[in-house]
Amino acid sequence: MYDEENYLQLSGIQHFQFCRRQWALIHIEQQWSENYLTTDGILKHKRAHDEGLMEKRGDLIIAHGMRINSAELGLSGQCDIVEFRKNENGITLHGYEDKWQVYPVEYKRGEEKTGDEDRLQLCAQAMCLEEMFVTSIPVGYLFYESTKRREKVELNGDLREVVKKISLQMHDYFRRGRTPVVKTSAKCRACSLKELCLPKLEKSPSVEKYIADHIGKKE
16 A cells, blocks of 8 residues: 555556656656647547536536546546446445446547557556445446547456556656666657657767767877
8 A cells, every 4th residue: 555645647557558768757757748649638638637527417427537546556646537327236426316337438639559558547547446436347438539439448357467567667666766778669759758768869879989089080
């Protein structure tokens, strides 16, 4: 169990899975750089993160921008959308009659990814909600802006184990203040931190070689 002062940002799950160096630059070194992709994503999240907004549509309650946390994972964050659907096997909600099943819904720009980073972030949200509401959440949803469709995600044991593993690794990196070295890949092209990450710097000659080359030429 973690104390609140040691909670890390839940959104880091996605960053860490995508690139550990990107995660460290953002969450340890506090560096950030916006490109078109991140700016566009922020704008599309604006309504979803209208914190505190609750809508009721028949047998559906929609909560926007719900704050969540998990002492077990040591994570805290905010859900884009949490849906509560009427279900006799669900939980009770203050101010509402009946019982309700909980479903996290995460909004993403672009299309469905080949990797699991979005699914892992969604699973981490579900695990926080399970701890907060003392319930079980077997399913969540990813909504992709470009395709205008939802992906149903089965929050199985494999995803949950990876979330636990990543959260432990994130806390270990953060405690040690460790930023991994550059490892270039195709992912770097769309990364908003590529200029700050400076992968070309890793290919630069050593200081000794630079001095030898330049001073030697002058002599």
